[in-house]
Amino acid sequence: MADFILICRRPGRQRSLDTDDLARVAERLAPSNIDARPTRLVEGRDLSIAVLNPSPEGVRVRDDAVCLGGIFGDPGQWWRVGSEPPDGTYVLLRHSDLCVELLTDITASRTIWYAFDKDAFLASTSQRALVALMGDLQVDERATAWLVSSGTLGPEASWDTRIHKLPGDSRLSLDRERWHVAVETQPAVYAPVARPRDAHVALLKEAILWSCSNLNLDVSQWLLPLSGGRDSRALLAFMVKSGLRPTCVTWTTRASRHRPFSDAVIAPLVARHFGVEHEFAYLDAPGDELPVALDRFVAVGEGRSDAFAGYTDECAVWRDVFDKGVSGIIRGDESFGDTQLPASPEDVLSGWAGSMVGDYPAAHMIRRLGLAEQARPERLLQRPGEGLEAFGYRVTEQGYISTFLSPLNDLKGHYMEVANPLLSRRIVSAVRTLPDHLRMYARAFAGVIDGEVRHIPYARFESTTPKQDYLEHHAILETIVRELFSRSMERVLGEEAVVRVLVAMAASALSRPTGHERLVAAMKAVRTGLPRRVAERLSPRFSGVDSLSPSLLALRATMASKMIALLEEDAALLRRPGAGRSEASRPPLRGSTRR
Numbered sequence: 001m002a003d004f005i006l007i008c009r010r011p012g013r014q015r016s017l018d019t020d021d022l023a024r025v026a027e028r029l030a031p032s033n034i035d036a037r038p039t040r041l042v043e044g045r046d047l048s049i050a051v052l053n054p055s056p057e058g059v060r061v062r063d064d065a066v067c068l069g070g071i072f073g074d075p076g077q078w079w080r081v082g083s084e085p086p087d088g089t090y091v092l093l094r095h096s097d098l099c100v101e102l103l104t105d106i107t108a109s110r111t112i113w114y115a116f117d118k119d120a121f122l123a124s125t126s127q128r129a130l131v132a133l134m135g136d137l138q139v140d141e142r143a144t145a146w147l148v149s150s151g152t153l154g155p156e157a158s159w160d161t162r163i164h165k166l167p168g169d170s171r172l173s174l175d176r177e178r179w180h181v182a183v184e185t186q187p188a189v190y191a192p193v194a195r196p197r198d199a200h201v202a203l204l205k206e207a208i209l210w211s212c213s214n215l216n217l218d219v220s221q222w223l224l225p226l227s228g229g230r231d232s233r234a235l236l237a238f239m240v241k242s243g244l245r246p247t248c249v250t251w252t253t254r255a256s257r258h259r260p261f262s263d264a265v266i267a268p269l270v271a272r273h274f275g276v277e278h279e280f281a282y283l284d285a286p287g288d289e290l291p292v293a294l295d296r297f298v299a300v301g302e303g304r305s306d307a308f309a310g311y312t313d314e315c316a317v318w319r320d321v322f323d324k325g326v327s328g329i330i331r332g333d334e335s336f337g338d339t340q341l342p343a344s345p346e347d348v349l350s351g352w353a354g355s356m357v358g359d360y361p362a363a364h365m366i367r368r369l370g371l372a373e374q375a376r377p378e379r380l381l382q383r384p385g386e387g388l389e390a391f392g393y394r395v396t397e398q399g400y401i402s403t404f405l406s407p408l409n410d411l412k413g414h415y416m417e418v419a420n421p422l423l424s425r426r427i428v429s430a431v432r433t434l435p436d437h438l439r440m441y442a443r444a445f446a447g448v449i450d451g452e453v454r455h456i457p458y459a460r461f462e463s464t465t466p467k468q469d470y471l472e473h474h475a476i477l478e479t480i481v482r483e484l485f486s487r488s489m490e491r492v493l494g495e496e497a498v499v500r501v502l503v504a505m506a507a508s509a510l511s512r513p514t515g516h517e518r519l520v521a522a523m524k525a526v527r528t529g530l531p532r533r534v535a536e537r538l539s540p541r542f543s544g545v546d547s548l549s550p551s552l553l554a555l556r557a558t559m560a561s562k563m564i565a566l567l568e569e570d571a572a573l574l575r576r577p578g579a580g581r582s583e584a585s586r587p588p589l590r591g592s593t594r595r
Contacts, residue, residue, distance in 0.1 A: 058417030070419030108168030228266025228459025303563030328417030
């Protein structure tokens with residue numbers, strides 16, 4: 001998807017931000033490895049909108065509305081304030097002289113952020129854009145805690161205390177006359193219907209076929225990422241049934257092409273079965289370039305995920321696809337049910353909504369780092385009388401997609417559009433009527449797709465860079481050690497916490513001689529001038545819990561530190577000469593607090 005940025009000024013207030021400011025922010029946000037398409041600017045009464053890097057397809061821009069992503073079936077009056085939201089996976093902005101509306105799709109497969117005070121209302125698909133427009137950064141310490149503990153920003157946190165996240169299936173309305181914001185979120189209703197198993201499977205199959213038949217896309221301009229699993233296989237099978245023949249691509253490392261039952265081995269078999277074009281895109285990159293890749297991953301992904309394994313190539317895959325003129329990708333994110341039976345409500349929350357610091361055993365190092373207190377939103381807590389299986393599915397749908405998958409959709413959206421047909425409202429509504437035993441292990445979905453290509457086995461291994469390969473690489477270790485003693489790290493971990501992390505890394509590395517040698521070499525290479533008390537403590541005194549390794553924890557802290565430094569640079573952007581407004585003009589939202 002592209003990105004959008006909105007500035008809505010309160011009537012009668014001084015104009016401190018305009019389209020020139022939006023254009024400058026847009027230029028800064030563009031990925032540094034592409035020549036982004038020209039920004040589209042829309043000007044209205046007390047209102048300015050920018051659409052960044054719009055692709056030829058999947059972006060609908062009018063003077064009164066912007067929709068980014070996929071609308072499935074009849075779009076209706078998608079642009080009209082107050083009208084019913086269309087089916088699809090998208091973010092939607094529309095406005096009139098009286099009202100501004102923001103809408104998310106049923107699972108928040110993409111994210112809208114907003115900030116509001118007595119002078120201005122700001123909204124964007126990018127937190128970096130909002131920080132740049134606000135002109136300063138007020139770090140939300142909960143965001144750093146969530147990133148370190150879960151590898152995401154959690155269900156609701158943002159990098160700035162004034163920035164809010166719009167939940168899935170929600171409509172935000174700004175009354176421009178009363179200057180009042182209201183958020184209405186549709187309740188998720190899970191009501192199993194008494195039907196025979198075959199009837200449930202048939203209903204789900206019909207919903208999947210409808211979604212794949214009503215994409216409203218020129219498939220020749222889009223790619224279908226094909227793995228060896230069920231999800232993308234289902235998309236391909238039902239797109240072909242609908243007369244659509246997409247070009248398929250499999251992301252892989254070269255080594256994975258020789259590993260039996262990997263995505264890279266199984267995907268070509270599936271493509272050949274359906275007679276569609278298939279190609280590989282390689283994630284391999286020189287190891288010494290990993291720090292550059294990490295910087296780009298943080299900048300483009302806005303520090304919302306630690307899923308670096310698929311981006312160790314410096315996002316070269318996405319650059320190459322963009323340079324070929326591809327409009328977008330058709331992804332297979334889904335919510336058909338858990339693949340594992342949860343053991344407890346705590347396991348559900350930790351696994352699908354993100355682990356909090358308090359979820360780790362008392363002996364784990366993370367419990368002694370002084371991270372901010374965390375809490376999960378009430379909507380993700382187990383309801384009275386709700387069974388464990390039903391609870392697990394609900395958190396998967398309402399927590400996992402928006403917390404773990406949406407950040408990666410948003411990252412790709414800086415390069416091109418993203419559509420997720422398996423997350424259509426029609427499919428999600430059908431799954432909500434399934435009894436627990438058909439959602440468990442995605443049995444109903446398996447009943448749909450297994451009959452289509454049963455003779456081709458499913459992949460057992462992903463084809464991305466193994467996590468340990470980059471966590472133990474000397475270039476990444478040098479980056480981590482250097483960042484642990486940076487100024488911005490002070491806003492993530494205190495000095496004592498940094499020492500604890502280094503001690504734990506050294507203790508863990510000692511069990512692997514090569515790992516310890518790499519860590520010591522990294523410390524020497526960056527010449528950080530470690531205090532003597534730190535060096536003396538680099539001995540195997542701490543026995544950590546392997547649910548979160550010291551190296552992974554340190555990488556997450558490094559990402560948080562880099563993100564804070566980047567946001568501080570963003571905040572200074574419009575204060576520099578030539579920014580299109582007076583250096584002394586007061587940016588909106590300074591000093592506003594989270595409601």
